[in-house]
Amino acid sequence: MNSEFGIRPDRLLPAPGGLGGEFYEKAAATGNLHLQRCECAVWRHPPRILCAACGSDKWTWEPVAGLGRVFSWTITHRPTDPAFAAELPYAILVVELDEGPRIVGNLVGLAPEALQLDLRVRVVLDHRTDTVALVDFAPVN
Ligand SMILES: [Zn+2]
Numbered sequence: 001m002n003s004e005f006g007i008r009p010d011r012l013l014p015a016p017g018g019l020g021g022e023f024y025e026k027a028a029a030t031g032n033l034h035l036q037r038c039e040c041a042v043w044r045h046p047p048r049i050l051c052a053a054c055g056s057d058k059w060t061w062e063p064v065a066g067l068g069r070v071f072s073w074t075i076t077h078r079p080t081d082p083a084f085a086a087e088l089p090y091a092i093l094v095v096e097l098d099e100g101p102r103i104v105g106n107l108v109g110l111a112p113e114a115l116q117l118d119l120r121v122r123v124v125l126d127h128r129t130d131t132v133a134l135v136d137f138a139p140v141n
Contacts, residue, residue: 005108005124005138010083013132019047026061027133033123034061035101045101066123067140068097075112095121095137109138 014024019036023046026034036044038051039058050057072094079085091112096102107115108124121137128134 005136011128011134012081012083013128013134019049021131022061023047024132024134027125027135028127028129028131030063031125031127031133032063033066033125033135034063035097035099035103036060037062043097043099043101045103064097064099064123066097068095068103068121068123068137070094070115070117070119070121070137071096071102072117073107073112073115091115093121093137103135105135105137107138108136 014020016024023034036047036059038044038054039056040051040054042051042053043062043064044051044059051059070093073091075089075091076084077089079088084090089112091107092104093107093115094102094104105123107121120140122140124136124138126134126136
């Protein structure tokens, strides 16, 4: 892991293609989380061809501020893969970004039992490869 929160065990990495691949590649290449933004100005995630608001297929990848609030979470006590065992228990968050879309990521920099609804968090990218940066969230200090 290459983030401010230190070394973490190797995780299974996504190997997406198409728009999903572009999502991870854009984050890895720029160091900033990017989401699709329609020509009508509506942000969207996960990546898809058409805008749910207006139906347009005209959009661009644009950087988000990287701030949001905890919308929901689950705490994992058993690893889905042995690579996660050292991190137990860990929290997986659904964060509502200030731009609107909700996105899933791991919690870093805070014990899971300290989580609260609406807690302000910021995006922390975990650069795994040249084409994959995973999305984590840390509390805003
Ligand atoms: Zn639209």
